[in-house]
Amino acid sequence: MAALLVAAARAAAQAPHAGQYEQADIELGAQLYAGHCVVCHGERGDAMPGANLGSGKFRHAEVDRDVTALIRAGIPGTAMAPSAYTDTELGALVAYLRNMGSVNLSAVKLGDAARGRALFVGKGNCASCHRVGAEGPRAAPDLSSIGAMRTPATLQRALLDPNDALLPTNRPVRAVLRDGRVVTGRRLNEDTFTVQILDANERLVSLERADIREYTVSTQATMPSYATSLNDDERADLVAYLLSLKGPN
């Protein structure tokens, strides 16, 4: 089956500011967005009620200077905190925000979802950690609805560079308790006094920090990169399969 290329930029005419920003700025902005903003605002910029960043229009800001000021100062009384970006970074963020709804930063090749599924459970060994529906372990994030949550570019990036794609909230943790027990797993939640973990035995575990002797949060994903172990066509198949996972109904 012929691979389908997702156009790098589509419907540029619909974006009021397209062409006004340097591609390099948009790309830098995308990196910054993926590192910070995405946690609250989501991949498509629509995860916060009342703020659809993907539209390129902002309730509290009209011109770019307003957007820059808003990012810098935050919005008092909301979760939008002040930031300390440089002017270059702020410009890049604005460039990306103005274009995120109309520009796809990388050409992502989509292959055959059925072949992708075979790779998921076979050569790719993804199913040894990830769960889809009622099948598979829960060690890594459940991917049952991943196609409804991630763009093709993000999925491809995750396959090539898992560390870059690893959300801080999902980082692997290791806790050595004062009684010598070791708990490893995926961080689900934490606060000043406690930590909640899905442990390696698929149990929901809550630990008191007072009981922890040593606590390590890893920035290294346990998932391997597929940059060399799968070829371009195989990755395209895998991305197509992941995109097909939209959850129940």
Next chain:
Amino acid sequence: MLRRIVFTATLAIVCAAQAQVTSERLLDATSEPQNWLTYSGSYASQRYSALTQIRPSNVDELELKWAFQAQSLESFETTPLVVDGVMYLTEAPNTAVALDAKTGRLYWRYQYNPTADARPCCGRVNRGLALLGHTLFMATIDAKLIAIDAITGQPLWQKTVADAAAGYAMTLAPLVVKDKVIIGVAGGEYGIRGFIAAHDAATGDEVWRFYTIPAPGETGHETWAGGGDAWQHGGASVWVTGSYDPKLDLTYWGIGNPGPDWNPTQRPGDNLYSDSVVALDPDTGQLKWHFQFTPNDDYDYDSVQVPVLVDLPTASASSGKLMLWGNRNGFFYVLDRVTGEFIRGRPFVKVNWASGLDESGRPLETPQPLGSVTFPGVQGGTNWYSPSFSPSTGLFYLSAWENYGSVFRPAESEYLAGRTFVGGIPASPLAGTNNVPGIRRGAINNWTEALGNGAVIALDPRTGQQRWRFPTTDVSSSGILTTATDLLFTASRDGYVYALDARTGALLWRASPGGQGANGPISYAVDGTQYVAVSSGNGLYVFGLRD
């Protein structure tokens, strides 16, 4: 090395298996009192805890251990489940949450957003989850049944049970029996045709459906006389969780009011199986017996109360297998749950719509003249608030609304799909007061002695007589928990949580979280510490003894 890997893998499987709530564990739920595995605590629905750490002698040492604040401002009616240190509950309308039962800290939160078609009559509420294996089941206000992985919070399947736009909704906690998830539909104020359905727990596929209004040709259809399509829009909804007797292999469900609610002339006849309890085969949905509490109901006396199953060998039923039922219509009933035969019944609050019950349990109706006050009022002598039975005291406990009446004014209603279909509006006997108090109470109490009062009452199932009562200024929407140490826990609409002596009704302890109590309190234990969890306002408050 290979041996070590195999050992590790086996250990992982064993650990994972420990958290599985099998159907066998559900059958024997009372043998693990540290957990709360079903809506009512066990299939017998006694809402009784065998835990003994909290006793009358130390109950005044209870202190708040943690509180869970819901994101929703709807009434907090969910009964949590607790499994091996993990608590599962819902936030209204349809968000499932897993948290650490010891600290209240969240593991995950799954938010289902109901469609705009959802139109539950009386609050966008939910009363809780059911669990089998590693799967939770949630019934939604837009009439979907959703299976959720209990470890990750990810949805596994979702099934449309009925048409939300036509007024079908679900607010109850499902009941798992064997490999099936049993649910029922609300919508008695929208002209639905009610039903109970069982879905396959693994696939979500519907296995059977029992319509609570018989179709033409079926036994009982003749009780919807008057021709036309009254039976198709006759309500008979199901919005509180049923019970199950594994030995008899029967599941029991209370059925709601017929519609239109207050105008029985639009539906002549007894209107089976509205205001009834039905006993069904859980494998097929086949009706084994029924008992109707209020034929041709004029007053919205839903019989959705939790069926409480009790074995009292000394009772007059030949088997001693009883069902206790404090009904919204103001009568307390004792039934033989093998046959559905009426054993005894008597009013537990002021009743004037009937002078008593005949030998078969049918009410001797005494309709009040138009414009005069009928007791109990439209919200009933009690309602969906979970009662409790203590095997230790042998008493049955419920939240009663005493001396509470309404003026019923029937009116013709036209059925329009998805619109309310209620047949009039009941009025307060006291001008300027609200006779149908909202699910949520105001900050300043406007409920006074002029409208009646609340009470926790203890009834003796051997006689039907009241043994004690604990009166309260305001009425209560809270369920009741009893424990093996003869404590009774409940909450009130005026912001208190309290413990009574289950033998005498004496007040032993109280706290003031300040919100309305609206769920059924539970008790559980983690790492040897017993907790009592009860809702107040928009949160769940969890108490334990001082460290």
